[in-house]
Amino acid sequence: MLQREFDLYLDRARHFYKRLADELFFETVPMEAEFRHCADPVPYAKRLEGEYRPIREGERWGGPWDSGWFRLTAEVPAAWAGKPVALAVNLNGEALLFRDGVPYFGFSGGSVFGENYRKEIFQLPYEVAAGQKLEFWVEAAANSLFGMEMNGEPSLHTLYPYGDYKGVANKLRIGLFNRELWHLRLDFEVLLDLVSVLPPRGRRTDEIVMAMNDAANRFAENPANAGIAREALKKVLSRPAVSSAMTACATGHAHIDTGWLWPVRESIRKCARTFASQLLLLEQYPDYVFGASAPQHYAFVKEHYPELYEKIKAAVKSGRWELQGGMWVEADCNLISGESMVRQFLHGKNFFMDEFGEDVKNLWIPDVFGYSAAMPQIIRQAGCDYFLTQKISWSWSNKFPYHTFNWRGIDGSEVLTHFPPEDTYNASVVPRELVPAETKFNENTILDEFMSLYGIGDGGGGPKEEYLERAKRLANLEGCPKVKFGRADRFFERIAACRDKLPTWSGELYLELHRGTLTVQARTKRNNRKLEELLATVEFAHSLLPLSEYPAEALDRIWKTLLINQFHDIIPGSSIRKVYETTEREHAEALEAAARLAGDAVRKLGRAASGAVTLVNSLSVPQDDPVVLPAEWDGSAVLDASGSALPAQIEDGRVVAAVTVPADALTVLARGAGRAPACEPLEGRVLENGLIRYEFDADGRLTRAFDKEAGREVLPPGAAGNEFSLYVERANNHEAWDIEIFYEQQKCGTAKSIEPARGWRGPVRSGLEFRLGIGNSRLVQRVTLAEGSKRLDFATEAEWHEERKMLRVAFPVAVFTEEANFDIQYGTVRRPTHRNTSWDAARFEVCGQKFADLSEEFYGAALLNDCKYGYKVFGTTLDLCLLRAPKFPDWDADQGHHEFIYSFLPHTGSLNNSGVRSEAAKLNRPALAVPGVAAETVSPLSLEAATVALTVVKKAEKEDCLVIRLVEQAGRNSQAVLTVPAGKRLVGTNLLEWTNDDVLTPEAGTVALTFRPYEIKTFKVV
Missing domain, CATH: 2.70.98.30 (Golgi alpha-mannosidase II; domain 4)
Structure with missing residues (x-):
């Protein structure tokens, strides 16, 4: 074939493929449509409580962040009976089709992931009869997958600083669907994409181009000839992949940001649209596997869409729906504290175990902005063996050298890590992504497979039917890696057999990008830090009371408020104002509730005393920072519990006292008869x-x-x-x-x-x-x-x-x-x-x-x-x-x-021979003052150690005992002596409190402990 012929035929194939998009229906008719406007989301059960009005194609139905309910009806023409019928619905936003009151299929008006991406065709998975009257209920949202239409670099003089959006009824149609032509278009799509990555002129490329030319000839501009045209492509689509081709373990995926360019309320509906669509695909494609992370998202669905949740549970039980990721949400991994990271796992994995009976073994956070070197130990102690991300591929300056490797943390712990080499978690199952991934996969002499995460997230519904059809065509196709549906957990188990041959990366996984997220939205970051520190004090104070009085449910709610707002677009500061309006309110309510709980504990531990204040120190070092006493102290002198006067001064109308609160203890201050001296x-x-x-x-x-x-x-x-x-x-x-x-x-x-x-x-x-x-x-x-x-x-x-x-x-x-x-x-x-x-x-x-x-x-x-x-x-x-x-x-x-x-x-001295860590701890967790109460007590648990901290004292999640956590902080082999309550022993456990490991029996009330550098130890006190 001459070059000019090749160019001509290839150009013809491209144009032919584009034209087919207009021929997907033999015919369509508009549906009758009624619409109810809703300023805020209205559940299905209440959809009939408002007023409806007729609406036609082309009419506007809403503005930014509006919602609406649509009732669509149609009568089936006689000629359509028993033939493929489909809806064409585009409301210029996101929408959810219900069936029998349960979410069934999600529509998307468009996506930044592709200019031609739409999810507007719903092929009815059942036959219709002549004259049958059909009714469809659709809930719509006037926002795109990425929220409002906003300029990413807005002028300071912009008229729409918060973005704009128009809900418009672009399509409200039903029609006789040409499914064979739909398949023909997919055949062309795969072959054209394959040609784009094959050598520009080779036998395989020429063969494909000629086959597409032959198919166009057979089509003869007649949509009824789609099946005949497909026959011309069978040979080039049936050539198998070469024997050395790698396998892409293809896991259906839909990354849903818990809050980002939309408020969290929209994430709830994004989950419903996505999960419903995936359940339908699982019914239609027996080999298909879908996976989703974030227990918080499942909790959303359980609360708001219980029937849908039961379907998900059945799909999980079948093995075709994979639970992924041990964290409550896909949390930021730089900004949250060590204990917050632990609780992400504790609450996340407990939810999956309690609700589904599954122990998820991977940490799944593909979109987080860098990964702390402390994580491998926390991941492993939380019962996870594997870690998946791809965000490091965004690094601007340096290319990360590995795709599959052992990641070693500051304590020496290692976790098997995989970066999908397509460098995306929104893959499309196309050769132009898969072939480069195979080419650049750095461990290709050790492993013969890599993971592909395909599907449009953030409301795109995950993989749509076309993606699965492309995967079927690419299962074994010459010129491309082999695509095989599979679960991520099985993939990790297979590659784990080669972990000893894989390279090792020590230290943090630093993202050379997004450095501003360490600072922006400072109020959210401050409230997060304050709440993290206050929760430690609340748990400590209540651990001094009988376990029967421990406020487990209240603390669970507060912790989950903290955890959801640690999502990797909320706490980093990369979300819209609507998100932070909610976050700042939730943080304020959580801080108030936590302070109230702390006060309740102190009051139960002591007695009412109008002239006293109790100071609580939950640190394992003495707290000797100056204390600013409550305003009602009114200038009085300050006495300690023995009645001795303490240094004090009146500073801007408030009394500031010098007092030392012992480690893990409560101290009482009393108002003296005299007055504190005024500052000079x-x-x-x-x-x-x-x-x-x-x-x-x-x-x-x-x-x-x-x-x-x-x-x-x-x-x-x-x-x-x-x-x-x-x-x-x-x-x-x-x-x-x-x-x-x-x-x-x-x-x-x-x-x-x-x-x-x-x-x-x-x-x-x-x-x-x-x-x-x-x-x-x-x-x-x-x-x-x-x-x-x-x-x-x-x-x-x-x-x-x-x-x-x-x-x-x-x-x-x-x-x-x-x-x-x-x-x-x-x-x-x-x-x-x-x-x-x-x-x-x-x-x-x-x-x-x-x-x-x-x-x-x-x-x-x-x-x-x-x-x-x-x-x-x-x-x-x-x-x-x-x-x-x-x-x-x-x-x-x-x-x-x-x-x-x-x-x-x-x-x-050096850092490890200084007081820097204890001073930082004291700055961040000042003694909590509870006025009007006298409650002096010392925890029965106390620690003697130079570099080990007692960081947590709390009730166990599922047992009637205390749990404590100790951490070696200086990065060296260390010793500690822990005093244990009389009659109690220590039982080692993991961060989830699921295991019962070594039993340590005190001698003379104490237990001697040894620590590796930066080692975290958790014990049940039984």
């Missing part, structure tokens, strides 16, 4: 005690820090700490998600004083208050230094009114080291302070939970925080990202009032 004015801008001296300039900059204990200057010559910098910040893409390195070139402001500083000093602490302006924003900083401490606290209130700006604060230190230490979940990770390689340079913004530390062997300095996560440590400077101001997808992101604390802490 502080002359100058110097905060000083016996350990350290700090000097400030008029703009709040720290100009000198002299460590008296070490006899050394903390800051480099001429440098200043607490240096605020405002930057113009506009990423190339993904505005809320990304920070680009070039922001460093766009500094546009520093903080300047707008009022003279004022200072005070007293026996408890001294302080300075600065009022600063920067850009269009204002800061008020109360900088305090407690007696006997080097920790300098910067309690900050910000009125933030910037657009596309970023605020950072920096502390250069006279400490030289090539690595900095960062706090992560239940451990620490070291990262370079230089940019020698592309891998080093890519980590210009990294996650630190409660601190980042620069330490030499005998000296260092740390920057602590109580609700921030984004750090830059470059050279000898500790730099913390405080606030951002993106305009997409939330136009109002972070505007308004913020409160946060960060602390500067010079220290002698």
Whole structure:
């Protein structure tokens, strides 16, 4: 065949394929349609309670986020009887067809995943009779798969900052469907796609092009000839794959973001549309397998669509519906605490076990923005052996070297990990995705298969029928990997046999993208941190009471509120305003409920005492931070439980006391007869005690820090700490998600004083208050230094009114080291302070939970925080990202009032020989004050250890006993001695509390424990 003939015939095939889209129906007729407008979703049972009106094709039915019910009716023409009939419904949004009151099939008006993607044809899976009257109920939503129509880079003068949308009845038809032509179009689709990845001129390519030309000739522009045309393609579609071809284990998938460009309420309906559609496909395709993660999504369906949920349970029991992922939601893995990560597994796996009787063995989080080095241990201790993601393929600078490997964490634990080489979790089952995946699969000499996750998520309904038909055609086709329907768990079990031959990656899986998610939506991040810390105190306080009084149901609700809002587009800050309106309300309600529960426990432990306050310390280190007493203290002196006066001062009308609450204990303070002394004015801008001296300039900059204990200057010559910098910040893409390195070139402001500083000093602490302006924003900083401490606290209130700006604060230190230490979940990770390689340079913004530390062997300095996560440590400077101001997808992101604390802490010794961890813990979990109660008690569980922390004391999930968790924090072999209640033993268990392992019997009331570096140990106390 000459080249010009090849080009001509191939072009003909492409045009022929496109034209077939208009011939899918022999004929159609409009359905009679009535419509009811709903501002908010209305359940099926209440669909008839409103007023309906007629609606025709082309009419608008709703605006942004509206809902509606459609009643569609038609009478079957005699010529259609017993033949394939289909609906063509497009309401320019998402829609759900019900059958007998149960969700049955989901429609999608379009998708960003493909300009021609529609899910608007529903082929009736049953025959119809002549004259039969058909009725269909459809619930519609005026939003796309990705919410509103929004500009991803909106102008500051946009008229629609929150997006716009029009619900329009584009199609309301029923027709006689040409199923044979539908198959012909699929044949062409697969062959055209295969030609695009085959060598441009070879026998196989030429053969396919000529076969398609022959099929077009046989079709002869007559839709009735579709079957004849297909005969011309049978030969080229039947050629088998080569013997060395890999196998793609194809698992039907529908990634549904719990909240993102739509509120969570829409995710509930997205689940119904998707799950209903997949159940129908399972009926139609006997070999098909579908999988879905996130127990929260199943819980949504159980609550809102119970009949659908029962169908899912039956499908799971059959083995054709796979439960995936051990976490409650697909949670962010940088920002949540170690214990939150544990509870994601605990609640997630318990739900699957309780509801379905299945132990899910994989962590399934394909779309999360990086993975902490602490995770392998938590994954394994949660009873999971496998981990799947693909998000690291988004890394901008460096290509990750493996697709299947053993991932090793900070403690040495390993988990078998797979990155699907198609680099997507919305695959389409087409050669142009599968062939490159086979080519670049790096472990292809060890394994002969990889996983393919195919189906459109976020409301696209997962795989649609066409996807399964393509998979059938690609099951064994020359020029392409073999496609085989399969479950993910079986895939992992097969490849596990080769794990000893696979490469190993040690340390974090850092995503070289989306670094802005460490900072944006600061209120949500702060509330998350506060709730994490408060829940630990609530559980501790109630563990001191009889187990019969433990508020398990209330705590379960609060924990699940926390967990759902840790979803990987909610807590990172990449969702729309509607999401955060709900999240901020839920966080406030949860914080109030948790505080109420803590107070209830303390009141049960003590007695009413109007002149007293009980302080609760749930940390395993003494809490000696100054305590600001309740307003009703009214200036009185402060007495401890023995009646001795404690150092106290009146500071801005409130009494601040110096008190030490023992580890894991409650302490009572009583109001004394006299008055606490008022603070004295502080002359100058110097905060000083016996350990350290700090000097400030008029703009709040720290100009000198002299460590008296070490006899050394903390800051480099001429440098200043607490240096605020405002930057113009506009990423190339993904505005809320990304920070680009070039922001460093766009500094546009520093903080300047707008009022003279004022200072005070007293026996408890001294302080300075600065009022600063920067850009269009204002800061008020109360900088305090407690007696006997080097920790300098910067309690900050910000009125933030910037657009596309970023605020950072920096502390250069006279400490030289090539690595900095960062706090992560239940451990620490070291990262370079230089940019020698592309891998080093890519980590210009990294996650630190409660601190980042620069330490030499005998000296260092740390920057602590109580609700921030984004750090830059470059050279000898500790730099913390405080606030951002993106305009997409939330136009109002972070505007308004913020409160946060960060602390500067010079220290002698290295990190592991300093008090940095305990100071960070104390900053984040101040003693909880419960006024009007006297309840002094010490937990019967106490710990003596240098580097081990008792992090959790709680009631077991399903047994009448306590559960405790201990963590080695310094990354070294360590010992600890635990005091156990009289008559009790320790039974080792996993993070899920499912196992009963070694039994440890106390000797003289104590148990000696040994720990590997960063090891987590969990015990039942029985």
